[in-house]
Each structure stands twice: as C-alpha cells, then as structure tokens.
Amino acid sequence: MSLLTRFEAAARERxxxxxxxxxxxxxxxxxxxxxxxxxxxxxxxxxxxLSGAPPDPAVTLLGCRASxxxxxAPTAFHRLAHPDGELATARxxxxxxxxxxxxxxxxxPVEALADTGADLWFQLYVxxxxxxxxxxxxxxxxxxxxxxxxxxxxxxxxxxxxDLHNDFHSLPEGLACENLxxxxxxxxxxxxxxxxxxxxxxxxxxxxxxxxxxxxxHPADARLAAGHGAALIMVSxxxxxxLDRTAAAIDLLPAVVDALVGAVPVTVDGGIRRGxxxxxxxxxxxxxxxxxxxxxWGLAAAGExxxxxxxxxxxxxxxxxxxxxxxxxxxxxxxxx
Ligand SMILES: Cc1cc2nc3c(=O)[nH]c(=O)nc-3n(C[C@H](O)[C@H](O)[C@H](O)COP(=O)(O)O)c2cc1C
Numbered sequence: 001m002s003l004l005t006r007f008e009a010a011a012r013e014r015x016x017x018x019x020x021x022x023x024x025x026x027x028x029x030x031x032x033x034x035x036x037x038x039x040x041x042x043x044x045x046x047x048x049x050l051s052g053a054p055p056d057p058a059v060t061l062l063g064c065r066a067s068x069x070x071x072x073a074p075t076a077f078h079r080l081a082h083p084d085g086e087l088a089t090a091r092x093x094x095x096x097x098x099x100x101x102x103x104x105x106x107x108x109p110v111e112a113l114a115d116t117g118a119d120l121w122f123q124l125y126v127x128x129x130x131x132x133x134x135x136x137x138x139x140x141x142x143x144x145x146x147x148x149x150x151x152x153x154x155x156x157x158x159x160x161x162x163d164l165h166n167d168f169h170s171l172p173e174g175l176a177c178e179n180l181x182x183x184x185x186x187x188x189x190x191x192x193x194x195x196x197x198x199x200x201x202x203x204x205x206x207x208x209x210x211x212x213x214x215x216x217x218h219p220a221d222a223r224l225a226a227g228h229g230a231a232l233i234m235v236s237x238x239x240x241x242x243l244d245r246t247a248a249a250i251d252l253l254p255a256v257v258d259a260l261v262g263a264v265p266v267t268v269d270g271g272i273r274r275g276x277x278x279x280x281x282x283x284x285x286x287x288x289x290x291x292x293x294x295x296x297w298g299l300a301a302a303g304e305x306x307x308x309x310x311x312x313x314x315x316x317x318x319x320x321x322x323x324x325x326x327x328x329x330x331x332x333x334x335x336x337x
Contacts, residue, residue: 003313004273004294011081011300018166019080023296025162028244032237036271039248043280044337048326055327057318059288061265062147062210062231064119066288067097068315070278073239073269073290074123074149074214076105079175081300086113089299092307094118096315101149101290102179104136105189107171109178114143121147123214125154126199128192134206136179141209148207149234150200152225153215155193158242197228204229215242217252219259226264233260235268239292250281254331257285275317276325283329 012020026033057068072093079085086108093100094117101121102110113120122140127133137148163169171177176186204211210231215238216222225233235253237246246252249270257266268281269290281289291314298306325333 002273003309004297007294007297007301007306007310010302011297015081015300018163018168021162021166022077022160022168023075023081023293023300025160026240026244027158027160027242030161030240030244032240032244032246032248034240035248036237036240036250037273038271039250040271040273040277040280042337043250044335045276045280045283045325046333046335047324048328048333051326051328054319054323057315057322061099061267061288062121062212064099064121064146065097066099066119068318069282069286069288070272070311070314070318071098071267071288071290072100072295073236073292074101074103074151075292075296076103076177077107077171077175078296078299079107080171081296082303082306084303085299087116088304089295089307090116090118090120091304092298092311095304095308096311098311099146102140102145104179105177106179107175107177109181110140110143110145114145120145121149121212122209123149123151124203125151125189126192126195126203128190128194130199130202132187133203135182137203137207137209139179141207145209147212147231148203148209149212149214150195150203151214151238152195152221153217153236153238153242154191155195157191158238158244160241197224200225200228200230216256217246219255222256222259222264222266226260230264232265232267234290235266235286236290237270239270250277250284253281253284253286275314275319275321278314278318279321279325279329280334283325283333284331
C-alpha cells in the first residue's frame with residue numbers, strides 16, 4: 001500500500017462523506033477519473049543504462065524554481081479537508097520548494113497565502129462580468145502571484161453525480177471563496193460559456209503575469225493557445241471532473257507536445273500517483289506535472305505535515321525513477337504494454 005493510498009484511507013475516515021466524495025469524485029460515470037490512472041498502468045518503461053549521474057530534478061518554469069518537476073494543482077475548498085486549509089498547503093509548498101497554483105475557489109485569501117513565502121500562481125475561472133474578473137486578476141498580481149492560470153475547460157460546471165446524490169452544493173457556514181470577497185460580499189463563482197480566445201487576449205492586456213492555459217486536450221487548441229500568447233500550456237481533463245469520457249491526460253499529451261514543437265512548455269496533470277508516472281510524463285515531453293487529489297489526502301490526513309510528506313515522498317520517488325530509467329529521457333523509453 002503506497003503512502004498515498006494510506007492517506008486517502010485516512011481522509012475517507014476523517015471527512016464527512018459528502019466532502020470526501022467532493023474531493024474524490026468526478027463527472028458522469030467517472031470513467032475519465034479512472035482512466036487517468038489506468039492509462040499510466042498501460043505504459044511500460046524501457047530504461048537506458050550506463051548513462052551517467054541523473055540530472056538534478058529541479059525545474060524552472062516561468063521564472064519560478066521548483067525543487068522537482070511536480071507542482072501543486074489548483075483545487076478548491078482546502079478548509080473542507082483541514083481547518084488550516086490552503087495555509088497548510090502553501091506552507092508545505094514553501095518548505096518543499098515547489099509552486100502552489102492557488103484556486104480561485106480557495107477558502108483562504110491569496111494575500112494570506114503569499115505571506116507564507118511560497119511561489120504562487122493564481123488560477124482563474126473567467127467570470128461573465130469582465131470588470132469583476134479584472135479586479136480578481138489585479139488582486140492576485142498585487143499579492144505577488146507569478147503567473148495567471150486560466151482554466152479553459154469549464155464553460156459550464158461538470159455534473160458530478162456524487163455531489164448531486166449528497167446534495168453538496170454550498171460551503172458550510174463560516175467558509176467562503178475568499179478570493180471573490182469584496183468587502184462583506186462574496187460573489188458566487190459563475191461558469192461562463194463566454195470564455196473565449198478574445199477574453200484571453202483581454203487578460204493578456206490587463207496583467208503582466210505570464211498567461212497559462214489549463215485544460216488543453218486537443219493539439220489544435222494548443223497551437224491556438226500559443227498563438228494567443230500563452231507562456232505555458234497545461235494538458236488536463238480537470239481530473240475527470242468536467243467531461244466524462246475525455247481521454248486520459250497522459251494519452252492526450254504527445255499530440256499536444258508534437259503540435260507545439262517546443263514553442264511553449266507543457267505540463268500534464270491527472271492520475272499522477274508514482275514517480276514512474278512523473279518520469280513517463282517527462283519522457284513524453286512534459287516539463288513538469290501537477291498533483292491534485294494526493295495533496296488533498298495529505299492535507300486531510302495530517303494538515304501541513306501531511307502535504308509535506310506527500311511532496312517529500314514524490315521527490316524520493318522521482319529521484320529513484322529518474323536514476324533507474326537513465327537517459328536521455330525521450331519518448332523511446334515509453335512503451336505500450
Ligand atoms: C477537489 C478538486 C477541486 C478542484 N478544483 C479546481 C479548481 O478550482 N480549478 C481548477 O482549474 N482545477 C481544479 N481541479 C482540477 C485540478 O487542478 C487537476 O486538474 C486535477 O485534480 C488533477 O488530477 P488528479 O486529482 O488526478 O491529480 C480540482 C480537482 C479536484 C480533485
């Protein structure tokens with residue numbers, strides 16, 4: 001049983017069913033949730049030998065150095081997992097030296113997270129009210145966020161049967177999406193079909209933060225994103241929480257990498273559960289991966305210490321896998337099984 005499996009079991013025990021289900025669940029039949037992990041299981045490695053000392057796992061992306069090619073994905077509502085919420089996650093990111101992508105739906109204000117000293121990127125759902133959207137972006141920039149991650153895969157909210165079954169549709173008393181607070185008012189997040197390339201162009205004009213497009217799955221969109229000035233592209237199916245039956249993230253990666261021919265760095269997230277998954281993603285052309293649910297399991301199980309343990313465990317896993325798979329790390333070391 002891996003550390004992650006143990007932490008997930010602890011989270012399941014500690015959390016109310018509706019909150020555990022919110023974190024674990026996905027859209028439709030949850031086939032994409034399962035596929036994200038299963039697809040790694042269908043790949044095998046052909047290690048290289050006698051290739052010398054493994055490289056330093058540290059990466060620099062958009063000017064931010066991470067001690068390993070693994071960043072924390074934006075996930076909502078950390079205070080549902082643990083009372084310390086996003087503060088615990090940000091402190092763990094700072095201690096383990098990686099980037100935390102702060103969800104717009106954070107239950108802790110971005111300014112408080114910036115005080116931890118962690119390198120933060122800010123994730124945005126473009127709101128139909130563009131003036132409000134721009135105020136959120138300005139606030140994130142002022143807080144010191146180093147990139148703006150625009151989530152592009154959510155023109156509407158994916159239907160999640162577990163949440164419907166549990167009647168989970170709002171935060172408990174005392175918790176709110178603090179990045180949407182203006183004075184006493186916290187506006188609800190709206191998912192808007194009006195998100196478009198034109199809106200991305202507008203965001204590029206109003207911020208100096210580099211733009212990241214999260215949720216790209218199709219190579220044509222990767223080219224469009226690069227053409228519209230994206231500084232980094234995140235291949236992601238939102239952890240299977242938006243459109244069920246979307247292909248596994250790792251299976252979508254190679255076509256996106258090919259389409260971009262090195263013009264823009266690419267990351268992938270969805271189903272990363274082992275160091276070998278990370279090495280596979282790097283071999284297929286990702287510069288780094290992002291981690292969603294495992295961070296939440298660490299947080300629910302043991303707060304900041306739990307997130308630190310998850311990150312440190314991944315660093316050891318990545319170092320081991322990198323040393324054993326040798327180099328050069330390119331698609332030739334990955335085989336279908
Ligand atoms: C509970 C939960 C909440 C999420 N909230 C957001 C969010 O607010 N914004 C966003 O862009 N992605 C969100 N995601 C998607 C993650 O950023 C990421 O794409 C996904 O979790 C990666 O898959 P993994 O959980 O298998 O690692 C969320 C995912 C989960 C599990």
